[in-house]
Amino acid sequence: MVDLSVDLGRGRRLPNPLMTASGCAANGKELHRFFDVADLGAFVTKSVMADPRSGRGTPRMAETPSGMLNSIGLQGPGIGAFVEEDLPWLKSVGARVLPSIAGSSSREYAQVAATLRDSSAFDSVVGVEVNISCPNVANRGLVFACDPMASADVIGLVREQLPREIPVFAKLSPDVTDITTIASACVEAGADGLTMINTLLGMVIDTDRLRPQLGGVTGGLSGPGIRPVAVRAIWQVRQAMFEGRLPTVPIIGVGGVRTGRDALELVAAGASAIQVGTAVFNDPSAPVRVLRELCELLSAKGFERFSDAVAVAHGR
């Protein structure tokens, strides 16, 4: 058997590297009907903000070739309801939780992190993912993740709110000229790891009505079609770490993973853990299936430890 355990930094070990992707698995109950969410390395919840949010109008999605576009607008119950209902439920079924937090200002991120920290089920939390692909109201709605300073600001404030032993992951957007700059700013500001990648900004026109198909006009592109962009982003940042351009921290890979083979691509490029997002809509059991397939593949290739496969494609 391959040793699948993975070290996420700050001494956090997970039994395996497979996770859900934020916003593609809700907060656990729904997928628990298909598989035991405690079988995952960690369960990543939908990005939560300070207050309840209704999200955007509909249509909120469009299917695209080998992918989809979405514009949900971070609909959610707010951090209060999250720590009172969702987190305790996840804890009750034995899940390890990686909550994803969001905000419209760096203060909001910090406030969400603080509420999370002070909550009763916080001991089920194995790390916090900071979704910095949110519009920054203070800067004409420019997405935090597009600006190294704004990103660093958010990460720094969140890091301060959380206990030392909880690793903080900055989730990066691929929609930037140089992702290593943003990665570097986040790590320097205190991120213990990076999650890559969030969706690409895209758009679909409804050619019957000749208007934007999504209520929100633009949306996030996800699914297998964007996997090459995810692999490239992970590779570039990992390469920058090898070259000493930023400190080496674990990378959680996400983007277009549908099979164990796909997961191995991201791992070989440098990811220490894998999230499965859009593929869940095709196959609700995808995260555990991908874990099984990845494990079989590693074993067939003679790997004894999952960690030996991480970044293995560099320097070959």
Next chain:
Amino acid sequence: MVDLSVDLGRGRRLPNPLMTASGCAANGKELHRFFDVADLGAFVTKSVMADPRSGRGTPRMAETPSGMLNSIGLQGPGIGAFVEEDLPWLKSVGARVLPSIAGSSSREYAQVAATLRDSSAFDSVVGVEVNISCPNVANRGLVFACDPMASADVIGLVREQLPREIPVFAKLSPDVTDITTIASACVEAGADGLTMINTLLGMVIDTDRLRPQLGGVTGGLSGPGIRPVAVRAIWQVRQAMFEGRLPTVPIIGVGGVRTGRDALELVAAGASAIQVGTAVFNDPSAPVRVLRELCELLSAKGFERFSDAVAVAHGR
């Protein structure tokens, strides 16, 4: 019948908006076996540099979900052979030609443009497309199109070399934080139009050998999977024109067009002409098929002029 003619600026009218995409159609002879290349609005040739280039080692391609990754490395005969052999041939069959030019320095671009201008078959040229997605040797290989100043520099020098009546198109890369900034820099430097988009930087790992699949490590992602990114880029730049953030110039749309419906998406987002790239590999007659399908679609929707459909999705 729908009036398909299109004005590309500087008084250049094309009989229809369909074009090949640079690098996806070679220089005409090969596709002329499948359809008459003079039936296209214009034939866009493979980006040509000053000298002959062997390009990169192989493998140069990987299939990806609804797309592909390529790393050709601008293999080509050099501008000398181009103006002596390829351009005269295209002229001989009556094609309208939009040569794509490239360089490793702004001087090289200018030199290529000058050789083109002085060539005997230059009267078949209806415009020049400047592929600024090339690494700039003077700036650590940073791609020109990722930097507004470098882009403007290239466009300015090329514009100077060409007669007034030849429109110059800057071909933009989507791999930037804000494409409107680059667009604006190019137009201010003298571009008469913009071509959007070039490929996205991507990567595939060969999971059998656990190494990058392409000889060139990273490559360009193209095909239907990236269409939402092309539509978004065209929409954003067109929106910026409507808002007066840059002068209104024609946009040539390219990225993931496989059918007439796809073409209409780009047109409704703001494209005045359409290039078909990767789809040619699936169907060698794709450019003329797309033209026919687009024409039928416009006619079914009651458009009398193609130009009325351009940017029609804005403000709906």
Next chain:
Amino acid sequence: MSERSLRARVTQEVAEVIATRRVGAYQHITLVAPGVAELARPGQFVALAVGGETSGTLLRRSFSIHKVSPSGTYGGTVEIVVSAVGVGTRWIVERAPHDTIDVVGPLGKAFPLPTAPVACVLVGGGYGSAPLFWLAGELRERGCHVEMVLGAASEDKLFGVVEARRSSDGVTVTTDDGSAGQRGWVSDPLPEIIDRTKAGVVYGCGPMGMLESITRVAEAHGAVAQVAVEESMACGVGVCMTCVMPVVGSDGRTRMVRSCVEGPVFRGDRVRWDAFDGGHARVPDDAVGAPKVGGH
């Protein structure tokens, strides 16, 4: 509901097509899916994967369950009625017997059944009638008087007129073009039927515009409307938040609720019809967490 029963209520299976036949404008398909067949209730739906190994269409397509036979020669079967409108439905209707399709289901909430034997009117638009015959059977078993109204644009788009006569106590047919039954909409004969039968519930399934008018007519004539909606769904299982609609909760507040898990059946008077407009649904200003600028 205990966690255990929650986890047991949905299944995913590779279903064999055992029969497929053309019925007017639709394809009536029978799938061997014993797990789904055993659990399903009228009003629930199934989500089918499309296109096999080479598929670039990732999202499942949803179909109302027309009928289930929990046991039979082939094991339990599930029947659906498919209108081929796009790439996914075209692929599905092209499946031949013995081909397989990956099915997830049953999904969503079923039509609530009245506890007393009240009269009911079941209204179906186009293939929207598909789930109603099964429902009619269940209602009549409970002693309800059942009438059906089937409407469509034209005769070929009606589904199940013969079956309706078998399953109910009275059938009215309408078509927009008058090619079958009376010319007009299903909402035209509805007032008379509700009044005559003193119906307590009107069940509806069909396009949004139709469901809205059924709701108005039912309200005006003292009946409760229970409508099965059809929103664009990416996952069908409650995890993506794409299928939301503004619905008023028991606390009187409007929320954007997921039609795949909290629907597809809603009480008509709870749906915020005022927010729908040409394929878009706005978030009403008074909704919980009203819209702000936000990420996606």
Next chain:
Amino acid sequence: MSERSLRARVTQEVAEVIATRRVGAYQHITLVAPGVAELARPGQFVALAVGGETSGTLLRRSFSIHKVSPSGTYGGTVEIVVSAVGVGTRWIVERAPHDTIDVVGPLGKAFPLPTAPVACVLVGGGYGSAPLFWLAGELRERGCHVEMVLGAASEDKLFGVVEARRSSDGVTVTTDDGSAGQRGWVSDPLPEIIDRTKAGVVYGCGPMGMLESITRVAEAHGAVAQVAVEESMACGVGVCMTCVMPVVGSDGRTRMVRSCVEGPVFRGDRVRWDAFDGGHARVPDDAVGAPKVGGH
């Protein structure tokens, strides 16, 4: 060559599968493709689209033409031999009779035929033998003595041993594991055959490593090697520049040439075998326009 004839030499057609059967590890498929059948010559190939309307696999798959029958009961047919190794070939071998496949062809350059009736040895590795029987027939028509060497990893991966006996004047079989014929590689018996028959040409089709050793053996024994290569191809029609290999031209200079239009058949001694290494091909330093940093 005039433009007209250039334009006429390739066609695209939607071909019906009229026969498909398992042959050892391969699937032998017969397609109705009269246009291709009429134009094709041995050594050329066809490019098949994969997966239909929902397909996320955009690129065509290339296959050597095994045989053509320019006219017949169904119109002209084209036969191919397919090894299912990935998603595209799996889809192709799953096609049933009457299914259709979109075909482009004939593509590439055919095997050059000797002008005099010299002896020839035809060497096929695995399904690489597919195009050789047709070639053998044409060579014998020209009075050439033809011997064949068929090799594979194991017996099930040999293709056409019986047909080889019919089509040639002598057949040698090799397998890596000795499960059929002599244990070893096709290059083992080759020297003896060339010497004995005084062969002027060795034709080869199979994996790169094999083609290289065929070339070396042929050279050492005074014969010319003509080898059909198999490079990763995105378009197959000469427009994408993905299928290039370093080949020495008549001017003695190495260029990265497109194997889809200037090949797939090359003179073995013109191929820069030194540049190939584990699935990669370097651009030799002395190639025209030697590599620099560059865009893609």
